[in-house]
Amino acid sequence: MPYIWLFIYLAACVVCLVFVSAPLAIVGFGAALVGGLALALGLAGVVLLGRASWARVRTPEQVRRGILLGRVAPAFVRRDRAWPQYFAAQVLLDVRAVAERALAITRRVWTRPLPWARANPVWWPLYVPVVAVQLGVSLGAAAGVLGVALVAAGVTAAAWLVGGAVVRLLRGVDAGWQSVRRSRASCRHCYELAVVPAYRCLGPHPTEDRLAGDDLHRDLRPGLLGVLWRRCGCGWLLPTTVLRAAASRRLEAHCPSCGEALLPGAGVVTDVRMPVFGPASAGKTQLIMSALVGLHQGGEDAGGEVSLPDERDRQRHEMYTRLMRDGGSPAKTDAGGPPVAVTLRLALRSRVVLVHLFDAAGENLVDREQNARLSYLDHARSLIYVLDPFSVRRVRDGYAEGAPDVFAAANPARHDPEDAYNATVQRLQDYGVRTRRRRLAFVVSKADLLGKLSAGPVEPDGVRAWLVDNGLGNLVLAAERDFGEVRFFLVSGRCPGREGGSGPASWILAREWGSLD
Template sequence: MRPLFALAGLVVLALTYLFVAAAVLVFLAPPAVLVGIAAGAGAGALIGLHRSLAVLAGRVPAGYVRTPDDVVAGRIAGGVRKESIRRDHAWPQYFAVQIRWDVTAVTRAVAATVSHVWARTLRPLAAGETRRILLFGWPLFPPVLAALVGVSVGAAAAVTLTAVLAGAAAALVWGMGLPAVGLLRAVDGLWQSVFRASGSCQHCFHVTSLPAYRCPGPHSAEDREAGLDLHRDIRPGRLGVLWRRCGCGHRLPTTVLRAAHSVQACCPACGEPLPSGAAAMTDVRVPVFGAASAGKTHLIMAGLVALSRAGTRRGTVGFLDEHSRTAYEQYRALVDSGQSAAKTSAAVPVAVTVRLRGGGRAALVHFFDAAGETLADSGQNGQLAYLDQARTLTFVLDPFSIPDVRDQAAAGYPDLLSEANPATYDVADAYHVTVNRLRLYGVDTHRQRLAFVVSKADLLARLPIASGLDPDSGSVRSWLVTVGLDNLVTIATRDFGEVRFFLVSARDPERGAAIEPFRWLLAADRVSV
C-alpha cells in the first residue's frame, strides 16, 4: 500500500504543479510579459540615451575620432588644390565628418551593452543549471524573454532616434553651410577680380590668389619643419565655414579677406613670407627691362623716391619688409647725394615692395630690377618668372646707345658721352630678347601695357639733336622715329596692347618726370599717386 500512497502523492503534487503553472501562464504571465516588455524597453532606451550622451560628452571609443592626422593622410573626403602638397593639419568640421562616426560609435556601444545584458541574463543556462531552470523556472521564461526583447527594442529605438536627430541636424547644417561656403568663396573671388588682388612672392616670383597661412599657435620644431603649421587652403569647407581649428588648437579665420591682415601669409611655392594684405590688396608688378647701363636702376630709384615723397605728404606710402625699407633708404641717399648706383648684381633680383594708398584703394607695388646682362642672356632670363605675371612692363632705352645720338656726342661732346656712360648693347636687341622670352613662355603681350622710357633726359637735352624734344608721349615717339628707331617704335606698338612714351631724368626725381611712367602704369589699376 505504501508505494500506492507515494505514487498518489506524486500525482497530486504533479497536478498541483501543473495547476499552479497553468494559473501562472493564464493569469500572471501576460501582464508580466507586458510589464517586462515595457520595463525592458525603458531600460533599453536609457542605455541608448546614456551611450549617446557619453559620446557627445567626448567619451568616444578609440578609432572613432577623426583627427587632423586623418585629414593630412587623406582619410577625409575632399580634394586637394593643385598648389597644395597635402590637406591642411586642422580639425574637420563636426557636422561634415565627425557626426557620422559618432552615430557609428553610439550604435556599436549600445549593441555591445545589449549583448552583455543578454549574456548575463542567460548565463545560468550556459552554466549547467538547465534542468533545474526548466523544471522550476519555465513559467518565468516569457516575462524574462519579453524584458530582453524590450531592452533590444528600446535600445534600437534610442539609436534610431539618435541617428534621425543627428541626420536632421547634419542636413540643416549642410543646408546652411553649403550656400555659406559658396557665398564666402564667391566674395573672395569677386573681391580679387574687381580689385585685381593677388599675392606676389618677392623671392621666387610665384603669384597666387590663395596664399598659405602660418598658424601662430603652439607648434613644435618638428611640426614646423614638417610644415604642419602651414595652412595651404584657408577657404571655407570641410575644415570650417567661418573658422577652422588648427591641429594645435588655435582658431583661424577661413577667408582670404579675413586672414590677409591677421595671419602671416606665405608663398605656397617656396614658403617665404608675403606682405601683410597679400591677395586682398591690388597687386601691381612692375618689371623694368633694357640693356645694361640704360638707366633701369636709376629710374626705379628716382621713381620710388618720388612716389614715396608724393605719397608721404598724404600718408599713403609704406614699406612692409626690411629688404624694401633698406633698399629705399639706399635709393634715397643716392638720389639726394646725386651719386650713381652700383652696377646691378647678376643674381636673381628680390623685389622692392611698397604699399600705396590712392584712388580709394590700397595696392602692393613690386619693382623688379634685373641686371641687363641677365635679361640679355636667354640662358638666364628664363628664371625671371615675374615677367610672365606682369600686366605692365617698363622698357628703358638709353638715348646715347642710338647711333645718331652717340655719333653726335662723340664728335662734339666727348665729355658728355663719357658722363652718360652709354649702354653698348644694341637698342633693338635689348628690346627683342625680353619680348621673345615672354612669347616663348606663352605670354600674350597684347594684353600687357608698356611704358617706353627714354632715360638720361638731363644729359640728352645738352645735345643739338634733342632740340625741341619734350616729355609729351607724342613728342618722344616722333623724336625716336626721327633718330632712326621707327622700326622699333612700330614693333613695340604692335606687340603690346597699349604703349606710352616717356622722357625721364633720374637726377631730380620730383622735376625729372621719373614718377610719370609709374603713375601711368598704376592708373590702369585705379591707383592714383
C-alpha cells in the same frame, strides 16, 4: 502516479504563465522598450558631450594623412593639420559609436540570464518576462539608434546645404574683393604670385611641428575644416577667408611656393608689379631709384601714408634718396645675382597698394637662357622698357665725335635696343603670357644728358615721333603690336619728379590702383 505529478507541474506552469509571467512580460516589455530608447538617447548625449572614452575621434593627424573625402588642389599639396568640421567627418563616427555601444549592451542583456536558464530549466515560465524585457530593450535600443541616425542625417544634410551655400558665399566675397582690388600674394624671394597665401599659425606648436610644416595652413578658405572658423591642431581658433586671415594676429602670411614670409596685407591689398627691362647700362636702376624716391614723395604730398615694409627696403630708400640729393649713381646690378625687388606701401584714404619695382641685370634680360628664370615678368600687368638714346645708331653717329665727354658720362648700352626688347617679349610669349592684355611704358632714358646734345625730343609727347625719325620705327610698331596699351616717356633718372622715374611709375599706378593727384 508519475502522470499525476506531470499534470500538476503542467497546471502550475499554466497558472504561472497566465497570472504571473504574462502580466510581468507585458509590463516588462513596455518598460524595457522605453528603457532601450532612453539607453540609445543617453548614449548619444554622452558621445556628443565628449564623455565617451570608447568613441573614436577624427584627429588633425588623420586629416593630414588624407582621411577626409574630396580632392585637394595641387596648389595646396595636402590637407592642413586642423580639426575637421563636425558634419564633415565626426558625425558618422558618433552615430557608429552609439550603434556599437547600444549593440554591446543589448548583447549583454541577452547573454547574462542564459546561465540561470540553463541551470534551472524547470522554472522556464519565469523566464518568459525576462525574454520580454530582452526583446523590449533590443527593440527600444534599435528604434533609438535609428532615430539618432535619422536626426543626425537630417541635421547633417541641412548643415551641408546651409554650410555649402555659406562656403560659396565667403569664397565669392574673397574672390570678388581680390578681383576688384587686384590683390595677390606676391613673393619677393621666388617671384611667384598666389591667390591664397599660406598662413603660419603662431600658436603653441612644438618644435617638430615647426620643422615639419604642420603649423602652416596652405588653404585657409572655408571648407571641410571649418566655415567661419578653423581649429588648428595646436588648439587655437583661426579665422577663415583671406580677408579675415590678413587681419588676424594669430597668423602670419607666407609664400606657398618657397615658404618665405610675405608682406602684411599680401593677398588683400592691391599688388602692383613693375618689372623694368632693357639692355645693360640703359639706365634701369637709375630709373627705379628715381621712381622709388618720386613715388614716396608723391604719396606724402597727396596726404597719404607711405612706408617701406622691411629694413632692406628702408635702407635702399635712404641710399637712393642720398644719391639723388648728391647727384650720384647707383651701383650696377650684379649680373650673377637674383633680380632686385624694391617695395613701397602707399595708403591713401581707404585704398592701399604694394608697389614692387623689379630690376634685373641687363645681361640676364637679353640672354634668352638667362631670362627664362625671371618668372616675375610673367605675372605683371604692366612693364617698363628702358631704351638708352645713346645706343641709337643715328645719335651715336651724329654726336659721338663732337661730344665725347657727354657720351662718356652716358656710358651707352652696348646691346641693340631691338634685340633687348625682342628677347624679353619673346620670352613672355613663349611662356604663354598674352602680352596684348598687358600695357607697356616705353621709356627713353638719360634725358638730362640727351638735352646737352639738343638731339632729343623737343617735348615729351614727341617721343614716339623721335624714335621713328631715328630709325626705330620697327621697334615702335612691334611694341604697339605686342602690347594692348603703350605710352612713351622721356625720363631723366636724376629727377625725382614726373620728369623722372615716377612719371611712368605713376602712369602704371593710375591704371592699376589710382592716381596720387
